[in-house]
Amino acid sequence: xxxxxxxxxxxxxxxxxxxxxxxxxxFKTDISAFFIAGESAEEILLASEMQSGALSSxxxxxxxxDNDEAVAPEFASLFKTELASIDGVIDVWSPGQSKVAVDAVxxxxxxxxxxxxxxxxxxDLDDLLTVKGLQNRAAMLKKALLSPQASTVKKIAKQDxxxxxxxxxxxxxxxxxxxxxxxxxxxxxxxxxxxxxxxVEQQKRIQEQIKAKFSDLNIQQQQAYTLLMTGVPVFxxxxxxxxxxxxxRVSILSSIxxxxxxxxxxRSYKTLFWTASLMAAVVSLSILVTNLxxxxxxxxxxxxxxxxxxxxxxxxxxxxxxxxxxxxxxxTSVISRVWPSMVLGGLTTMIGYxxxxxxxxxxxxxxxxxxxxxxxxxxxxxxxxxxxxxxxEKIAETKLTSVDTWVGFCDRYRLQLSMVVALLLGFALSxxxxxxxxxxxxxxxxxxxxxxxxxxIIRSRMTSSIExxxxxxxxGPDIETVLQKAEQVYQVLDQxxxxxxxxxxxxLYPWLLSAKQQQxxxxxxxxxxxxxxxxxxxxxxxxxxxxxxxxxxxxYAEAPLLELxxxxxxxxxxxIENQIVVTDQQVLIMIWLAEHQPEVLQTAFTDIENVQYxxxxxxxxxMASSYQERAQISLAIGIIVxxxxxxARYKNLWITLQTLLPAILxxxxxxxxxxxxxxxxxxxxxxxxxxxxxxxxxxxIFYRENRGGDISLTYQAMAASMLTSAMAFGxxxxxxxSALKTLAQVVALGVILGFLLCPLIINQPRKKELQ
Amino acid sequence: xxMPIRKxxxxxxxxxxxxxxxxxxxETLESVMLRMKPQTLMKIHYKETRYxxxxxxxxxxxxYFYAMPDGMVKEQWYPQREIMAxxxxxxxxxxxxxxxxxxxxxxxxxxxxxIAFKGLISGDLSLLQQxxxxxxxxxxxxxxxxxxxxxxxxxxxxxxxxISGFSAKPAxxxxxxxxxxxxxxxxxxxQTEGESLQNKVxxxxxxxxxx
Numbered sequence: 001x002x003x004x005x006x007x008x009x010x011x012x013x014x015x016x017x018x019x020x021x022x023x024x025x026x027f028k029t030d031i032s033a034f035f036i037a038g039e040s041a042e043e044i045l046l047a048s049e050m051q052s053g054a055l056s057s058x059x060x061x062x063x064x065x066d067n068d069e070a071v072a073p074e075f076a077s078l079f080k081t082e083l084a085s086i087d088g089v090i091d092v093w094s095p096g097q098s099k100v101a102v103d104a105v106x107x108x109x110x111x112x113x114x115x116x117x118x119x120x121x122x123x124d125l126d127d128l129l130t131v132k133g134l135q136n137r138a139a140m141l142k143k144a145l146l147s148p149q150a151s152t153v154k155k156i157a158k159q160d161x162x163x164x165x166x167x168x169x170x171x172x173x174x175x176x177x178x179x180x181x182x183x184x185x186x187x188x189x190x191x192x193x194x195x196x197x198x199x200v201e202q203q204k205r206i207q208e209q210i211k212a213k214f215s216d217l218n219i220q221q222q223q224a225y226t227l228l229m230t231g232v233p234v235f236x237x238x239x240x241x242x243x244x245x246x247x248x249r250v251s252i253l254s255s256i257x258x259x260x261x262x263x264x265x266x267r268s269y270k271t272l273f274w275t276a277s278l279m280a281a282v283v284s285l286s287i288l289v290t291n292l293x294x295x296x297x298x299x300x301x302x303x304x305x306x307x308x309x310x311x312x313x314x315x316x317x318x319x320x321x322x323x324x325x326x327x328x329x330x331x332t333s334v335i336s337r338v339w340p341s342m343v344l345g346g347l348t349t350m351i352g353y354x355x356x357x358x359x360x361x362x363x364x365x366x367x368x369x370x371x372x373x374x375x376x377x378x379x380x381x382x383x384x385x386x387x388x389x390x391x392x393e394k395i396a397e398t399k400l401t402s403v404d405t406w407v408g409f410c411d412r413y414r415l416q417l418s419m420v421v422a423l424l425l426g427f428a429l430s431x432x433x434x435x436x437x438x439x440x441x442x443x444x445x446x447x448x449x450x451x452x453x454x455x456x457i458i459r460s461r462m463t464s465s466i467e468x469x470x471x472x473x474x475x476g477p478d479i480e481t482v483l484q485k486a487e488q489v490y491q492v493l494d495q496x497x498x499x500x501x502x503x504x505x506x507x508l509y510p511w512l513l514s515a516k517q518q519q520x521x522x523x524x525x526x527x528x529x530x531x532x533x534x535x536x537x538x539x540x541x542x543x544x545x546x547x548x549x550x551x552x553x554x555x556y557a558e559a560p561l562l563e564l565x566x567x568x569x570x571x572x573x574x575x576i577e578n579q580i581v582v583t584d585q586q587v588l589i590m591i592w593l594a595e596h597q598p599e600v601l602q603t604a605f606t607d608i609e610n611v612q613y614x615x616x617x618x619x620x621x622x623m624a625s626s627y628q629e630r631a632q633i634s635l636a637i638g639i640i641v642x643x644x645x646x647x648a649r650y651k652n653l654w655i656t657l658q659t660l661l662p663a664i665l666x667x668x669x670x671x672x673x674x675x676x677x678x679x680x681x682x683x684x685x686x687x688x689x690x691x692x693x694x695x696x697x698x699x700x701i702f703y704r705e706n707r708g709g710d711i712s713l714t715y716q717a718m719a720a721s722m723l724t725s726a727m728a729f730g731x732x733x734x735x736x737x738s739a740l741k742t743l744a745q746v747v748a749l750g751v752i753l754g755f756l757l758c759p760l761i762i763n764q765p766r767k768k769e770l771q
Numbered sequence: 772x773x774m775p776i777r778k779x780x781x782x783x784x785x786x787x788x789x790x791x792x793x794x795x796x797x798e799t800l801e802s803v804m805l806r807m808k809p810q811t812l813m814k815i816h817y818k819e820t821r822y823x824x825x826x827x828x829x830x831x832x833x834x835y836f837y838a839m840p841d842g843m844v845k846e847q848w849y850p851q852r853e854i855m856a857x858x859x860x861x862x863x864x865x866x867x868x869x870x871x872x873x874x875x876x877x878x879x880x881x882x883x884x885x886i887a888f889k890g891l892i893s894g895d896l897s898l899l900q901q902x903x904x905x906x907x908x909x910x911x912x913x914x915x916x917x918x919x920x921x922x923x924x925x926x927x928x929x930x931x932x933x934i935s936g937f938s939a940k941p942a943x944x945x946x947x948x949x950x951x952x953x954x955x956x957x958x959x960x961x962q963t964e965g966e967s968l969q970n971k972v973x974x975x976x977x978x979x980x981x982x
Contacts, residue, residue, distance in 0.1 A: 073861045142826075143869075145823060145825055145826065146832075147866075148864050148873070150823075150953075151949065154823075154824070154825060154953075158825075542827075545826055545827050545828050545830075546825060546826060546827065547825050547826060548827075550824065550825050
């Protein structure tokens with residue numbers, strides 16, 4: 001195809017590519033999807049539940065009085081009513097379960113009394129069905145009928161005269177009492193939204209309305225109150241704003257810098273336009289391929305991907321710098337001559353990104369695909385389209401001739417400079433032992449610290465003693481299996497409570513028992529309620545002045561067993577939906593824990609199949625540690641593959657080593673810098689490290705091969721590409737996301753060092769005849 | 772574990788009744804309602820009789836009501852001490868014998884209850900009339916307010932409330948007819964009024980809140 005036709009086809013295809021992004025690409029900004037995944041099926045399911053389950057659409061709102069006084073209940077009540085009127089809010093309630101529990105006992109549990117009255121039916125009936133036991137129960141019934149709950153008790157007693165359905169709720173009494181002990185300076189509310197917590201657009205609107213409603217009411221109270229809120233939607237909205245801000249800032253800044261730089265070195269708007277068009281094609285194809293492979297493109301992929309421009313532009317820059325030295329007609333041949341170096345450099349960079357994809361960090365797999373596609377497309381466009389675009393253009397000499405001074409300086413003082421580098425290397429290597437690793441994944445997102453602190457404050461105001469993020473996880477293929485397993489777990493937990501290793505726990509009982517236990521309860525109760533017991537009960541009722549006629553018949557007839565679906569269709573759903581996850585393949589039950597000894601609980605469940613003590617923080621940290629290990633392995637494999645590639649190319653170990661050395665030295669100096677400054681290193685640093693090495697190797701290759709024949713021109717091209725890479729990565733410094741800042745520091749510093757070391761390590765004659 | 776609608780309405784009405792006590796024959800409900808909200812603290816002796824379906828014999832209790840502008844405390848002394856209160860949007864209960872306390876929102880899943888109560892204690896006739904059909908009768912000798920529930924949710928619990936008293940005298944009787952057929956009758960007698968009762972009320976609230 002002629003150059004002219006290539007150009008035409010390119011400009012026909014480009015708008016189509018861009019248009020197809022608008023029509024097909026799906027962009028996401030949920031940060032947790034980028035950072036959190038799971039190893040086991042349970043962890044994956046939990047991670048997905050945390051991100052998009054029912055709990056994810058729940059807010060906890062906490063009102064506090066600024067003057068340290070109690071929050072007026074009327075204010076909280078009014079606010080609650082206002083909140084309920086917000087479009088998209090499906091429920092608002094105060095934490096505490098008493099009302100729901102009472103309603104549930106009346107509506108559901110009294111008719112299932114014979115199924116759910118106990119986890120230890122024999123033992124409990126032994127206590128109840130004695131003369132003394134029945135006497136106490138009759139007295140309790142009378143007291144209940146005269147209490148404020150009389151109307152409820154009356155309805156329950158008609159179906160369940162022995163009030164055995166209430167007995168199973170005894171364990172909840174402590175929780176209700178806790179509610180009374182709460183600090184009255186705070187009023188907490190739970191708000192459930194229709195939209196998923198990750199539906200940021202909806203959640204943003206709801207949050208604005210919550211704040212507006214609060215503000216309106218608070219003005220009437222002379223601003224006496226403060227509102228805090230937490231929950232997945234709050235984190236989601238914040239992180240989305242963070243990422244969107246980062247994408248905008250980084251993209252604009254890096255585009256401006258690279259454009260200005262490009263204009264400065266080539267002094268041609270047309271050249272800028274041709275190269276920008278190539279880059280537009282690179283980015284478009286990268287987005288389309290990523291979208292095709294993952295079904296969406298993440299915001300962070302775009303933010304990190306914007307640095308890709310800084311790398312992909314290197315190839316056209318090399319081509320343009322080398323083209324300036326020849327006539328227009330010879331440009332295609334000069335570009336084709338330099339191209340093998342570009343391919344090798346591109347391959348080493350791609351290896352870096354691919355290794356990044358294997359680090360296990362979910363979002364980096366996308367980046368690997370995004371960058372790999374970009375590099376490949378850029379190489380091909382540089383080779384086959386760029387010559388067509390610049391065929392008739394005049395290319396000015398670059399303004400980077402001053403870098404030649406550095407090459408000359410290195411030539412002149414090679415020995416001295418080499419000794420300095422050797423000394424620095426020795427110093428750097430000796431300090432590497434002090435390198436400190438980050439072992440807490442929470443430290444990777446300091447930008448969320450404010451939200452995390454608010455979250456902690458609000459949770460400390462909650463009356464429940466549940467320890468957030470720690471629970472016993474029971475899994476199984478179906479609900480019955482899991483409920484039976486959970487009942488075994490309750491026994492272990494009871495034992496731990498007795499030992500003092502656990503203050504309390506919150507399972508699905510008394511809300512639900514396995515069908516097996518329900519049947520057993522029913523059978524045992526039927527067998528024990530004989531005529532003698534009924535007569536004894538009648539006597540006790542009479543002694544209390546209670547109606548024997550209405551309450552004397554102990555008729556606990558068989559009824560259908562209570563099923564999960566019935567519970568979840570009742571108001572009890574609100575209380576237990578955060579403890580159960582049901583999918584077609586798997587069921588998970590989470591048993592929440594109060595204050596406990598983590599090590600003891602961990603050990604207690606080691607040998608029980610499908611049961612594990614689970615700590616969200618430990619999970620995240622173990623993920624961080626596993627990412628770190630993988631990043632180290634990826635780094636090692638990446639470097640080995642790059643070495644092998646260079647060995648295959650040069651068939652000479654010394655040349656290979658020399659080509660690699662600038663990159664390796666740059667890397668070691670960076671590591672030493674972290675070690676000396678005491679900066680803790682995470683797998684993100686390793687990832688940046690790998691990228692820096694992969695990019696720096698390009699410089700070694702270009703400098704070593706010097707295919708243009710003029711080392712001065714080659715170094716100028718390298719300088720231009722180094723500056724674009726450093727600028728593109730350096731712009732990540734303005735990001736608020738710490739992960740991006742880390743990458744910025746490592747890669748920008750790495751490429752600058754690698755570039756500077758090339759003329760020192762690789763000794764090239766200043767003028768080389770064209771081969 | 773709180774289902775206080777009967778007592779809630781009852782307590783609220785006690786507050787109402789002792790303000791209504793100044794009612795004269797020929798007065799309208801509106802004029803009585805204007806004086807509904809207590810302006811100061813008031814102590815009222817009561818004797819309560821409950822006629823319950825599940826009890827073979829009527830049950831009796833007695834004690835004092837403390838009515839205040841924004842709520843009510845009931846301190847039962849016989850057959851055993853028990854305290855109950857309604858203030859703002861909250862309900863409180865304390866059984867010293869069993870050392871059990873409850874506290875809950877008056878909306879408690881049924882906003883209608885809170886609304887009704889709020890209407891009663893604040894003398895908000897328009898609000899009350901959304902939920903109760905009121906009938907006010909007075910003769911030369913006595914007066915009577917009959918409240919029939921017009922709201923479906925409330926009607927599931929309360930059938931009718933009748934408050935009565937002799938002309939120019941404080942309210943002397945409240946009868947609450949529950950939807951399930953049970954009946955509570957309160958005989959009332961005003962004891963004293965004034966800010967001097969404040970300490971007692973504060974003390975009772977402290978007990979209710981376990982402070």
